[in-house]
Amino acid sequence: MGFTDLLEEVGGLGRFQLIHITLLSIPGLLMACQNLLNNFTAGIPAHHCTIPNLTTTLNLSTSEEGQISLLRAFIPLAESQLSKCSRYVQPQWHLSHTNHSQAVSPNLTEVETESCKDGWTYKRTEFISTIVSEWDLVCSLRPLKQMSQTIYMGGVLTGAIIFGGLSDKFGRKLLLTWSYFQLAALGTFTAFSSSYLAYCTLRFLTGMAVSGVILNTVSLKVEWIPTKTRTLVGSLSSLFFTFGQMILAGIAYGLKDWRKLHVAVCSPFFIIFLYSWWFSESARWLVLNGRLAEALQQLHRVARINGKDEAMEKITLEVLQSHMQKEVQSSKTVFTVYDLLRTPVMRRISLCLIAVWFSTSFAYYGLAMDLQKFGVNIYLMQLIFGAVDFPAKLVALVMLSFLGRRLTQGTCLLTSASIIFINIFIPKDMQILRTVLAVLGKGFTSASFTCVYLFTGELYPTVIRQTGMGFASTMARIGSMAAPVVLFLDEVFPALPSVVYGAAAILAGLTAFLLPETLNVTLPDTIEDVEEKWSKKTHRFQEQVQSESMTLDTLGQPAEESEDRQSSGLDAL
Structure with a gap:
């Protein structure tokens, strides 16, 4: 009898598991908000140079066309629009009567201009306030907008490294509970940032907590679920994240203020922190750390909640110890990141997962961030991006159940890459078609994310599962950090970012086929199990x-x- 058999003895997928999975999945509604928050907190409002003594006049004007005509005397045109980063040194009053769409006269190129010495005026219809308008992150400071997202993802990367190892040492529940508190406290305090530096520092620390929540949630789910139901539970619980993207669109549309938005999506984690004490520590982890009495206590608790009182009498300390003797023996060994690469099969798994995690995250955030580039209402775009994940993940569920993890992972990545490359050749004036393809591509990368979380948890053994999850997902965080930076390549060549995203997805899709299949395979508990299985x-x-x-x-x-x-x-x- 292995641990999988013990799970069946205490109820399999019973009442405890259903409550446990639901409570672990609820935070997913707000985890999507954390990762995609920059679309709204760092949105770029329409803006132009501030013209002294003109603000009151413009505010009193009821006609937007009248405002633009008046501003034409102070601000030059750039690509048929008012320039965002310069103004005339001397007013050109004759231009206030010029048609807005009229081409720029050649002699206007000789008119002296200057930078926005008095700051910028922002249009407050799409956004009331963002960190861009708060600290003027436009023109020469525009890279700081993307940098804020990169710094946040750097925090997620650091959290994956730190919390992954700590979870294998101190337990899943303890680190998960702490991560909830850290996210709630620091995420809420971010709303009171008085400077860009303070904002980025708090976002970095919040990102660390986000990583701790994600990694420990996956492990606590996988390690309490019977083998035959892992696919269904893993896929359905990921829909909480999908629904969270749609919730973010509604919250952001209702508030339109970056400070209020931070409070709205972070403060609920205080409630989650309080109920997280109900969770049961992974009995697998307790056994593998020599804490058999606590493991037995957790198994009895699960049996009691599931109404399996006879299992409480049947499963004793001696039974637990005798049937998990190999796992108990392996608990005497101290494992490090080196063990992920030490043996042939573990090394192959880890190297392949590095490529899959990096490219999935790289392509996902390349498509999901900077929604303003699609030219569609940003709140509507976020809602559409969230909605398309539902059918994509349901398709992934069917594929995972019948075709297996390996084929699903590779197919999702290769399909996403194909869509990204096709979009390169669609003319820019066919904006609707380009948007539809981008939405489909994002849907397949989202399905790939669903698969890789489940796949990784099944490939790594219990003794080093969290370290492995942290190691593999580290590359995902590097990918998410690189994704916003790659967007700057469109200044060199507009299609270059798509080429980079698509090439990475193709490489990862092909690499995924080198991984072992884990469909209906019992979770490995030791490194020896992995080597023997695959x-x-x-x-x-x-x-x-x-x-x-x-x-x-x-x-x-x-x-x-x-x-x-x-x-x-x-x-x-």
């Missing part, structure tokens, strides 16, 4: 033994002798 040498030997066994049976050799030979051969391995 070693190519083991597979070849098993096939050879099976072939020889069939040959001997055909010749009439007693079945018992054939079985003994197979057993001795496996022992020799």
Whole structure:
């Protein structure tokens, strides 16, 4: 009897698991808000140079066309629009009567201009306030807008490294509870930032907490779920994240103020922090850390909630110890990140997952961030991006259940790459078609995210699962940090960012086919389990033994002798 059998004894997917999974999934409604918050808190309002003594006049004007005509005397045109970063040194009053769409006269290029010495005036219809309008992150300071997202993702990266290792050492529940509190406190305090530096510092620390929540949530789910229901539970619980994207669109539209938005999406984690004490620590982790009495206590608690009172009498400390002797023995070994690369199969898994995690995150945030580039209302675009994830993840669920993890992972990435490349050749004036393709591409990368979280949790053994999750997802955070920076390449060549995103997705899609299949495979608990399950040498030997066994049976050799030979051969391995 292994741990999977013990789970079945205490109720399988019973009342406890359903409550446990639901409470762990609810925070996902707000996790999407954290990762995509920059679309709204760092949105760029329409703006132009501030003209002294003109603000009152413009505010009193009821006609937007009249305002633009008046501003034409002070601000030059840039690509048929009022310049955002310069103004005339001397007013050009004759231009206030010029048609707004009229081409710029050649002699106007000689008119002296200057930078926005008096700051900027922002249009407050789409956004009331953002960090861009708060600290004038426009023109020469515009890169700081993307930098704020990169710094946040740097925090998520750091959290993956730190919390991954700490969780394997101190437990999933403790680190998850702390991450909830850190996210609630620092995320809420971000709303009171008095400077850009303070804002970025708090966002970095909030990103660390986000990583702690994601990693420990995945492990606590996987380690309490029976093998046969992992696919269904993993896919359906990811829909909370999808629905959260749609919630973000509604909250952002209702508030339109970056400070209020931070409070709205971070303060609810105080409530989540309070109820998180109800969670049960992973019994797998407790066993593998030599805490058998606590593991037995957690198993009895689960059995009691699931109404399996007979299991409480049947599963004793001696039963637990005798049936998990190999796992208990492995708990005496201290594992590090080096163990992820030390053995052949673990090394192959880790290197492949690095490519898959990086490219999935890279392509996802390349499409999901900077929604203003689509020329559609940003709140509507966020709603559409969230809505398309529902059918995408349901398709992924069917594929994961019947085709397996490996084929699903590779197919989603290659399909997303194909859509990204197709979009390069669509003319810019066909904006609707370009937007539809971008939405579809984002849907497939989202499905890829659903698969890779489940896939990684199944590939790494319990003794080092959190360290492995942290290690693999570290590359995802690097990808999410690089995604906003790559957007600057459109100044060199407009299609270059799409080429980079698509190429990375193709590379990862092909790499995914090198990973072992985990559909309906029992979770490995030790590194030795991984090597035995997916070693190519083991597979070849098993096939050879099976072939020889069939040959001997055909010749009439007693079945018992054939079985003994197979057993001795496996022992020799």
